[in-house]
Amino acid sequence: MKLEQFREIADETLSDLVVDERLVFRIHRKACAQPAKKKARVPRAAALFAAACAVVMLLSGGALLYGGGLRAPQAGAAPDISPLIPHNSAVSTLSSSVETSKFIDGSTLSYGVEEVGAYSEDGYAPARGTNGLYGYVDRDSVWVVPAMYETAETVVDGKAAVTVQGAVQIIDVP
């Protein structure tokens, strides 16, 4: 028996000790909830820039509209409001056919929204992802809780019952 065998023995013994999707999302959510130091500065600068842009647009837009220089957005065309969007409320680009979708912090998830349940008063609904698991989406169909549960009940007072590995848990939504 050699000490070099330790790696092989340990890997066989701990073969089922792997990072599963649940742990990945747990870390992802915690990281979203506790943004890095650098992150806090970017939205503030962006918000100031957006506010400045909004003021300039309001002031100049009125004059241009009066002179006929700026056309109103055509019906059906999405207005470009991206500089005014808060950093934590990503605009939905989802449909039931897409395979990727957005998370509340703007990052992408590798699955889309397949089916959405009943919305609560808070504006959140349980939804089934194309990965077959359940999470919660807001009214823009942006995931606020990643699809990682076997079942997900309707949100009541910001809380919801979900099932993880057969066990029911109460979670906060979002």
Next chain:
Amino acid sequence: MQENGIDIDRLVRQYGSLVLKQAYFYLKDRHKAEDVCQEVFLRMYKKQPQLPDEQSEKAYLLRVTINLCKDVLKSAWHRRVTPMIEGYDAPHPQNGPEADAVEREEKQLLYEAVLNLPPIYKDVVLLFYYHDMPTGEIAKVLKIPEVTVRTRLMRARHRLAEALKGRLQDET
């Protein structure tokens, strides 16, 4: 989640299992290992260290994992609750049942002997034999001189040889 320069999802997927196992070697408890694993990546996300290559990323993650595990081991709760080590149970269909049993027992002994080493020896043995790190790299991870790494490795081998009562072959 890459807007801050660190792609935390990629790091978790690439190094998650490695960090989880390293934490388990110290804590011998899955749930505690998962908690430490989570904390390791969150700290990395918060600190945003400048790591030029994958080798640096791995070294950083292992260093933070080892330090956090030692903090947990020092905590009052952990000192009162002793976890059980999971047994070795790999099948060996090519051998007879007796040879199988002997081999399994020897592997179990080696596994437990390494996990029961004092932390200063376990650090170097795990990094050298499990993570295949050269002694120079281990010295950087543990922030100790390279000669100390070699000394600890030698002493760790002696301790293991004593614990395994001659079953361990001298390989280096």
